[in-house]
Amino acid sequence: MLDIKWIRENPEALDAALAKRGAEAQAQQLIALDEARRSHVGQLQALQERRNAASKEIGKAMASKDQARADSLKAEVASIKDELQAGEAKERELDEALKHALSVLPNVPLDDVPVGKDESDNVEVRASGEKPDLGFEPKEHFELGEALGMMDFERAAKMSGARFTILSGGLARLERALGQYMLDLHAGEHGYTEVNPPLMVNDAAAYGTDKLPKFGDDLFKTTDGRWLIPTAEVPLTYMAAGEIIDEDELPKRYVAQTSCFRSEAGSAGRDTRGMLRQHQFTKVELVSVTTPETSLEEHERMTASAEAVLKGLGLHYRTIVLCTGDMGFGARKTYDIEVWLPGQKAYREISSCSVCGDFQARRMNARCRKAGDKATRFVHTLNGSGVAVGRALIAVIENYQNADGTITVPDVLQPYMGGITRIEKAA
Known part of the structure; x- marks a missing residue:
């Protein structure tokens, strides 16, 4: 399996290697899959951060006997929990899609390998x-x-x-x-x-x-x-x-x-x-x-x-x-x-x-x-x-x-x- 980090940094090299093997260019599709995964992971991290912050705010609201504020925050935390569960399932789907795309990608030939069809x-x-x-x-x-x-x-x-x-x-x-x-x-x-x-x-x-x-x-x-x-x-x-x-x-x-x-x-x-x-x-x-x-x-x-x-x-x-x-x-x-x-x-x-x-x-x-x-x-x-x-x-x-x-x-x-x-x- 090739390293997605290497592919992001060397898209032209990957496509040139695939061309030598008689395969179509795939660097941009792989990078797009990785970008979608990264973006989604970033959204989940932001949600988790908000959940942690809201949980702390609940304690403060309870300490100040602001029940309405505490109830509102609890509802927000529950909603974020549901979003995280759904988001984690989607993350697994995105991870699997990238993993599969990489797993069917052939290795990169060494420079001294002769280029040919068969x-x-x-x-x-x-x-x-x-x-x-x-x-x-x-x-x-x-x-x-x-x-x-x-x-x-x-x-x-x-x-x-x-x-x-x-x-x-x-x-x-x-x-x-x-x-x-x-x-x-x-x-x-x-x-x-x-x-x-x-x-x-x-x-x-x-x-x-x-x-x-x-x-x-x-x-x-x-x-x-x-x-x-x-x-x-x-x-x-x-x-x-x-x-x-x-x-x-x-x-x-x-x-x-x-x-x-x-x-x-x-x-x-x-x-x-x-x-x-x-x-x-x-x-x-x-x-x-x-x-x-x-x-x-x-x-x-x-x-x-x-x-x-x-x-x-x-x-x-x-x-x-x-x-x-x-x-x-x-x-x-x-x-x-x-x-x-x-x-x-x-x-x-x-x-x-x-x-x-x-x-x-x-x-x-x-x-x-x-x-x-x-x-x-x-x-x-x-x-x-x-x-x-x-x-x-x-x-x-x-x-x-x-x-x-x-x-x-x-x-x-x-x-x-x-x-x-x-x-x-x-x-």
Whole structure:
């Protein structure tokens, strides 16, 4: 959430930022809402002051035995009380209107983010490795998985509907190995603290991490009003909610592997075959909570941590910076890491690492304080996939496929596979 004080002082900057994102100017509308709220609050304060003064005058009138004056003042105080009650209800309405208007406003991009309309305007910043030459016509992951008898979409659809998958045998173990490898790498070498968070959160957590109200249709809601997490970013980031953290303790870095749940609203017809776009998937998520001065450096560090997973797996990828029109709602800058899939003959996103500034911190009141200082300030938050486990499985299947349909297990995963070096169809 953006600061209304900053918007009042920088209306042109806000509208310029919204224009970069392809959105309409909103500064004046927001300022008008704030002015209406401020004016109303001023009227309530004046009424309260008059009520206090009249209450004192009642005592004086009673002391001087001026009953008529006392009765008149009592009637005035009662009338003011009624006005205040009605006015307080209106104040809540005005507060809510401003809060809602701010809550659906996207974050302001950093100055170095390329301006563009969509993914065609994203800019590649680096690449690692080369596209593999397998020496035969590669297949897509679902062709290989089904032929091995370890990837079942039909049975998944019977029990759950479209966009679900059953993995079994060697592929189920390979997915588990990928997650374990990522957790060991991030917790053991990259300095992240492993967390096992809840998979359901309340409205406050979903709102504080900018998923509500704008993205409610993309989430699954339980019958008792909780939300299934779309990513572990939500519970990991919300761990800082309402806290005042000693700046000497920052940055805080967390990693978690969880199931994630997304309704994929608006994705009808996209990636309907295979495992690329699922309602339920596994992801290793990275979250950092930092001081404002270190958040940009932390963004580069987080992205490098995600890239290290793909380097370890020997996968070709490219890292791009998203343009303003393709960037997420709460981000100030985002790097996407796209892995090469030989079967698709295309790059596909496998990680997205974003720096959010104080956008989420304002929503969840997460602050920090220097030692010896009384004043606090909002922390900066970052999140990134480290990486999407299901998509990493797809990448390994397609890049390590053999002409006979078997899958070679990458060296770094073999310690997690119980001696299995090649996945092949059961005899």
